[in-house]
Amino acid sequence: MPLDIITYPKAADDERAMYLWGGAYFGIMAIMLIYNTFIWLAMRDFTYFLYLLYLTAAGALQFALFGFGFKYLWPDNPGFNNEVIIFLTPFMQLTAVIFVLKFVDIENTGTKLDKAIGVTLFILVTLLTIVSLSLPYATVLTLGHIIGLSAVTAGIYIGIKGWMRGVKAARIFTIAWLANLIFIAWYLFDITGMVNATVIGGQGIAIGSIVELALLSIAFADKINQEKELRISTQQELLEVQLDTNIKLDNKVRERTQELEAVNEQLARLSITDPLTSLYNRRHFDKVYIDNYYEAFRYKKSIAILMIDIDHFKRLNDLNGHAFGDLCLIKAAQLIRGNIHRPTDLVARYGGEEFIVMLPDTVITDALNIAESIRKAFVSTIVSEGRHSEAMTVSIGVHAEIPIDRENWEKLLKDADDLLYQAKNNGRNQVAIAS
Incomplete structure (x- = not known):
């Protein structure tokens, strides 16, 4: 593997830069996780739970890739770090696929091709997650990158279709997956030497996942708002019908009440009046x-x-x-x-x-x-x-x-x-x- 001889100050600067990137990344992830957890607890929407699962899996994978897991959680077991990475790579993709399929409601809105793509991706990432610990490290990462690129491409395809149908949330959804695809491609070009190595390129997966997850959070919130507006609109129509019905019923009840009050008043007068002289009895x-x-x-x-x-x-x-x-x-x-x-x-x-x-x-x-x-x-x-x-x-x-x-x-x-x-x-x- 390639080696670089650098000075201690340069190594210290690189480590500070890594901690700076890591702190920024996990700080943003923690904020999104806490914020969306409160939303999920308030709404109890299963799709939000899937998003939280995807968010957690992505954060856990980056925690291992940054080396923080090895440094702070299992410092005496270096081999375990590789096992965590090769498991979380397909598992993160599995949570992403499940979330997307639920988010776009592909069962009810997708075509046969859309459903076939969704089922295929789900099966592939599920199988890769199951066998990840029994396959070589490089094989899992290679398959994970291939399936990941395919999943992101499918996400963009689904998003564009929703965009064309006029679904507002689909625009942000498409941009989220497109941004992630760009940063994944940049990262792959960076580590294979096809482009000059940069700090941003080396952190491409982390940056792409942050951008994607943030935009997905916005898209999800927008989708929730649209569904809320639709429910409110439907409820308003039902409320208007209910109000109209209530007004008619109230009028009818008021008429009957007035008639009953008049009868009761007449009965009350009769009960205290002498019928012959009209004096009190x-x-x-x-x-x-x-x-x-x-x-x-x-x-x-x-x-x-x-x-x-x-x-x-x-x-x-x-x-x-x-x-x-x-x-x-x-x-x-x-x-x-x-x-x-x-x-x-x-x-x-x-x-x-x-x-x-x-x-x-x-x-x-x-x-x-x-x-x-x-x-x-x-x-x-x-x-x-x-x-x-x-x-x-x-x-x-x-x-x-x-x-x-x-x-x-x-x-x-x-x-x-x-x-x-x-x-x-x-x-x-x-x-x-x-x-």
Whole structure:
């Protein structure tokens, strides 16, 4: 083998240059490996894993070719370094072939010729990887260089076809393999003496692999972006369809909801309304009254109750018929409600011909005035229908108090009811209050 006699300073300069190239190469490889590992962990794309495998194999091969493996990892076993190199040479090509076939999706996009080339290269590098440790060093490297050149040429061919089909990532893919081919050829010409030896030529494989792997990383990222854009576009179309469907469904649901709310509102009104007089019913009155009684107790305010009963209603009903009796009840409701003006006041039909009025924040004198106005309204009103005509009078019991016991709300109702019967016993058509 050729020998050169050089000075120690020249040898030191050559070693520093080698370390400089090696440091730059492995620094770049480490950055690409870490960066793409994070991407693979985020995306879990199997093609990215194949790229990482190819990247690792290429870096490991260069680690052995630079002599760093022999120097740092197995310094006592020089023969092992050759075994590592002759194994990693075809193995790196195997990972490259598998990655490319997966990257271009040759199974679905390639022609029969493309698939035949891919299968042939896969079989050759697989066989060479398996038998590499049993063949002579020179034979493995020679076959590796031949298959490697063929694989790079096939990669350029596949890339150009994709480029012609308008695949954006294929342009960078083609340039990556073309750059690698140029540096491999330069390296081979350099070591065989066909061109003048240079530092760049001697590091051709390393430089070519860096350029190729960097460009493949860009091409792969571009391919991922294109697929992402396609997915986003498809998802956007589906989303628009979904949104349109949702809008129609929402409108339909809104219509049904509004109809249901209207029905529920009507049912709610019916559940608290007396159907004949349209006043509140007793159940609703009891609920609202208790809440107001609690509030009057809390704020120490007076609350008044008017118990109203139509005088001799049974006789009026029997003489004129139930239809006329119902008309009298409706008219009575209108007269009572016509004398109640505050939103907080509540008028309800308490049962039969009996009505009740709740007057929050009202003292006994004000309640008495309201009761008298109701009584006079009845006296001045005649109910007529056809040949039936009757005057109505009412008896009213009025009571008011400032609650001193929160739970004693029933007593106020009982006191008002007792006063109502007192008014009836005293001759009717009058208002009775506590003496």
